Amino acid sequence: MLVTVGRIGRAHGIKGEVGVDVRTDEPDRRFADGAVVVTDAKVSRTLTVESSRWHSGRLLVKFAEVPDRTAAEQLRNLYVQSEVADDERPEDPDEYYDRDLIGLSVRTTEGAEVGEVTDVVHLPAQDLLEIRRTAGNTVLVPLVEELVPEIDLGKQYVVVADRPGLLDPEGAEVVETEPED
Incomplete structure (x- = not known):
């Protein structure tokens, strides 16, 4: 099952990083190195997280398929979704999908x-x-x-x-x- 985990914001720097408006309680898990997300655009794209880091309270993500700022700007305002198994539960017992x-x-x-x-x-x-x-x-x-x-x-x-x-x-x-x- 695909679950929305974030919305891509503006590009950060010149190397293809983007800010992500997080829509999940588990951002470090959903945007871990190697994690795969899918965009919700008319023509969806599969993106692989190359790296992620927190900067001034904002999550910055570098996707392997996004080589530079120009490519990063094309992703702005797209929602990204992550595959979550039907039987998967959040780590905290007081959290729910x-x-x-x-x-x-x-x-x-x-x-x-x-x-x-x-x-x-x-x-x-x-x-x-x-x-x-x-x-x-x-x-x-x-x-x-x-x-x-x-x-x-x-x-x-x-x-x-x-x-x-x-x-x-x-x-x-x-x-x-x-x-x-």
Whole structure:
């Protein structure tokens, strides 16, 4: 199964290195020397990681097939994907692949079935579970332990600690504030 692991940014230097916007919790594994990735372009390309390094908080990658800056610039904004075995799991037991979460049923801490995970949205600050509620609407729930205290892949469910307005935006509490003078 192909999993998106990054997006190629601008070229760095003249020897063909590119910055990569990392989309994986395991960048050192997915961009290790010799790792193979595939671009998502109309005409996909297979690229072999020749080397990678961190520079000023950014991952720089040199692909064997990219000899210079001109070739590196042609890759800008392409997403790269890595082959991940169906039974492979992240090294950290508290991490999950998107494919593991999509399709899980969602229940509250009280045990009420409220919907199904339809997507995982990755934002810079945190990841969000997109949940299609049995009521028909879709909500986004931050994927943090306080709000998602339990994920059971074996039993195929996630538990969401419902808060006012989290699963039912219509039931959100409105807080009145006094205007400042």
